[in-house]
Amino acid sequence: MIQKVSSLIAVDPGSTNAGIAYFEHEKLITSEQLKFKPKDSFYNRLRGLKSSVEKFLSNYGAMDYIALETQFIGFNPQAGIKIAQARGVILALAFDYDVKIVDISPQETRSYYGVKGNAKKQAYQDIVKLEFQDSVIKGEDEADAIAIGSTAINKIKQANLYEKSIK
Secondary structure, three states: OOOOOOEEEEEEOOOOEEEEEEEEOOEEEEEEEEEOOOOOOHHHHHHHHHHHHHHHHHHOOOOOEEEEEOOOOOOOHHHHHHHHHHHHHHHHHHHHOOOEEEEEOHHHHHHHOOOOOOOOOHHHHHHHHHHOOOOOOOOHHHHHHHHHHHHHHHHHHHHHHHHHHOO
């Protein structure tokens, strides 16, 4: 029997908004849509992201994993750089709290939810809202964080299964 993932925080990092979700024993416990004030400087928004993630890390005790969406640099390289900086803040916290890091690409999340190709995020966000309909999901970044968390749990379980199969 594969051991359950005991605790995981999933983050959809962003420079203007972000999502965060906490899973315990593979069950969604809580999630938030983080909205930062657009008039705040970029560095103050990063400070707010750090504070929110750190609150989750300290409130829920020793954490096994933190799952982060990898950045996709599309038409706007500056946006990609800002996402990379937001990821850097979260990675530094993971190092400080000695938490294992799981990178999840947007393609992995789409695949996990059965969404093909370059479909819009809305396609799997709708599935997430159905899957977790007992939770009040306040925004698309929160839905993304939940999807990232579910995908990460599946990825970790597959890696554990693979390790057991080669022993």
